[in-house]
Amino acid sequence: xxxxxxxxxxxxxxxxxxxxxTHPWMVKxxxxxxxxxxxxxxxxxxxxxxxxxxxxxxxxxxxYFGGGERWGIKISYASCSENDSLDQLLTKNxxxxxxxxxxxxxxxxxxxxxxxHNYQDWQRLSASGMMLHCSTGTLLYGKTGNDLRxxxxxxxxxxxxxxxxxxxxDVYDLTMQVLTFEQEHYVLPGYGxxxxxxxxxxxxIGRQVELHPPLIIADDAILLGKTVVGPNAAxxxxxxIDRGTTISNxxxxxxxYLGKGLTLSKKMVNGGRLFSxxxxxxxxxxxxxxxxxxxxxxxxxxxxxxxxxxxxLLLLVFLLPAWILFKIATCFTEKxxxxxxxxKNKGGNLFSYxxxxxxxxxxxxxxxxxxxxxxxxLLVKVLSGTISLVGNRPVPSSPENLLLIQTFDHYHPGAFxxxxxxxxxxxxxEEETSERFFAANRKIANDIRTLLNILIKNxxxxx
Amino acid sequence: xxxxxxxxxxxGLIHLSGRLDTxxxxxxxxxxxxxLNNSKRLLLDxxxxxxxxxxxxxxxLSGLKKAIAKDGDIRLANVRPKVKMTLEITGADRxxxxxxxxxxxxxxWSSEL
Numbered sequence: 001x002x003x004x005x006x007x008x009x010x011x012x013x014x015x016x017x018x019x020x021x022t023h024p025w026m027v028k029x030x031x032x033x034x035x036x037x038x039x040x041x042x043x044x045x046x047x048x049x050x051x052x053x054x055x056x057x058x059x060x061x062x063x064y065f066g067g068g069e070r071w072g073i074k075i076s077y078a079s080c081s082e083n084d085s086l087d088q089l090l091t092k093n094x095x096x097x098x099x100x101x102x103x104x105x106x107x108x109x110x111x112x113x114x115x116x117h118n119y120q121d122w123q124r125l126s127a128s129g130m131m132l133h134c135s136t137g138t139l140l141y142g143k144t145g146n147d148l149r150x151x152x153x154x155x156x157x158x159x160x161x162x163x164x165x166x167x168x169x170d171v172y173d174l175t176m177q178v179l180t181f182e183q184e185h186y187v188l189p190g191y192g193x194x195x196x197x198x199x200x201x202x203x204x205i206g207r208q209v210e211l212h213p214p215l216i217i218a219d220d221a222i223l224l225g226k227t228v229v230g231p232n233a234a235x236x237x238x239x240x241i242d243r244g245t246t247i248s249n250x251x252x253x254x255x256x257y258l259g260k261g262l263t264l265s266k267k268m269v270n271g272g273r274l275f276s277x278x279x280x281x282x283x284x285x286x287x288x289x290x291x292x293x294x295x296x297x298x299x300x301x302x303x304x305x306x307x308x309x310x311x312x313l314l315l316l317v318f319l320l321p322a323w324i325l326f327k328i329a330t331c332f333t334e335k336x337x338x339x340x341x342x343x344k345n346k347g348g349n350l351f352s353y354x355x356x357x358x359x360x361x362x363x364x365x366x367x368x369x370x371x372x373x374x375x376x377x378l379l380v381k382v383l384s385g386t387i388s389l390v391g392n393r394p395v396p397s398s399p400e401n402l403l404l405i406q407t408f409d410h411y412h413p414g415a416f417x418x419x420x421x422x423x424x425x426x427x428x429x430e431e432e433t434s435e436r437f438f439a440a441n442r443k444i445a446n447d448i449r450t451l452l453n454i455l456i457k458n459x460x461x462x463x
Numbered sequence: 464x465x466x467x468x469x470x471x472x473x474x475g476l477i478h479l480s481g482r483l484d485t486x487x488x489x490x491x492x493x494x495x496x497x498x499l500n501n502s503k504r505l506l507l508d509x510x511x512x513x514x515x516x517x518x519x520x521x522x523x524l525s526g527l528k529k530a531i532a533k534d535g536d537i538r539l540a541n542v543r544p545k546v547k548m549t550l551e552i553t554g555a556d557r558x559x560x561x562x563x564x565x566x567x568x569x570x571x572w573s574s575e576l
């Protein structure tokens with residue numbers, strides 16, 4: 001038997017907002033993607049070949065499921081239009097659908113089954129063209145793909161049920177239900193040192209950490225000292241729970257940092273986003289001290305950081321004698337002297353630097369800018385790791401700008417700005433487009449080119 | 464962030480609106496001691512506050528500390544779910560007494576005095 005899974009991302013707007021770049025099928029229920037439960041069920045029902053049909057392709061999903069080798073089946077992928085009907089879906093996948101009995105799972109839902117039960121017979125005993133549905137999806141069975149064009153409700157009693165996944169509350173409730181009552185029903189990731197405790201690989205557990213079942217902790221999670229996890233807690237892959245934090249009846253998704261001494265109860269956290277189950281409301285908090293996403297910091301991050309600091313140090317060594325001489329020579333000239341506070345990151349954290357140089361229009365001011373002496377204060381910030389050597393033009397702190405940077409996905413301020421190299425007018429649409437483009441496509445070679453461009457351009461302005 | 468101060472018998476009532484974040488928290492932190500000089504018991508109406516982060520919470524806690532030092536208190540009214548979440552995860556909901564609405568808060572607190 002074959003199975004065809006079909007989803008349209010537009011059906012799940014709330015999930016899309018909260019889980020951002022995660023495909024709805026990759027949203028995890030008790031640390032396992034929702035699609036994997038469906039896949040397990042299809043395999044238990046005798047499927048050997050599965051086709052995933054999506055309106056928007058997803059790389060993370062493809063990387064996770066691949067060709068299905070991990071499950072011992074064959075997985076293929078196909079695309080569909082946003083409003084494809086079942087008929088159109090069958091027509092577009094005629095070759096896949098027509099040869100043998102077919103199971104179609106369309107929409108986003110969860111199947112409650114038991115891994116030890118036998119699901120090989122229910123479809124054989126069913127009449128062709130039967131379906132079972134919930135408010136967000138339908139399960140269809142046909143002895144041939146053509147039978148599925150004439151459907152009727154399934155009357156036979158079956159040993160599984162469907163639950164809708166439409167809202168964050170559904171994801172939260174299902175996770176709690178699986179953890180509390182159905183942990184034995186599914187193959188969940190991790191090993192169990194005790195009943196109802198599942199722990200993944202490479203999990204670090206600090207001193208005096210309390211674990212209260214039922215709970216599940218995914219690979220690479222870190223629990224620092226005195227944290228209390230459970231009952232009813234799911235901790236995602238690579239999550240970090242800081243000291244003294246208590247998590248019960250709560251979900252912490254992959255790569256999420258949870259700050260010190262917090263109490264997370266009846267909530268779900270994804271990166272900087274916080275969902276409260278009793279209030280059925282969510283908030284984009286993204287606060288370094290409370291909750292935030294853990295940005296992947298691989299070898300390239302450390303290499304970039306080291307190059308940034310080294311280059312900043314070299315520039316400082318080169319500029320410092322000129323800067324000191326300049327300060328002595330211009331101690332009696334008219335100067336701008338003010339402190340600027342700018343946003344350090346998307347989360348709204350701030351950094352300040354003092355501007356203490358002759359006014360731009362004077363000869364001294366022009367000379368100072370030609371040698372980039374106006375960057376000395378910022379270069380010190382690069383050395384301390386606060387900003388990059390080359391990055392976005394630092395955005396001054398204000399309520400309007402906070403809203404701007406919250407939608408600025410890769411904002412990272414630098415001593416030398418991308419748009420500065422292109423001589424774009426500050427505040428213009430071209431500047432914003434350029435800043436966003438370069439920030440999203442950062443490369444070390446580009447950064448070096450931008451830096452040299454600015455240094456040469458500054459020198460030329462004086463000549 | 465907008466602030467409107469009203470005196471209600473022995474209580475001070477401040478209507479706050481906007482976001483209590485890194486940008487605005489400093490202003491509130493500086494102004495709370497002035498309001499506490501007028502009235503050591505302050506009821507903050509957070510009905511129009513849409514967001515509060517660690518800086519905003521820091522400003523409220525700093526005010527509460529100063530109020531307690533004067534034998535006063537700061538209480539909250541009309542807290543929206545998004546702000547309540549920040550109070551809950553930090554345990555600050557146990558430090559600030561809160562009321563579902565301003566009228567109820569003023570009446571209940573006045574009757575305690």
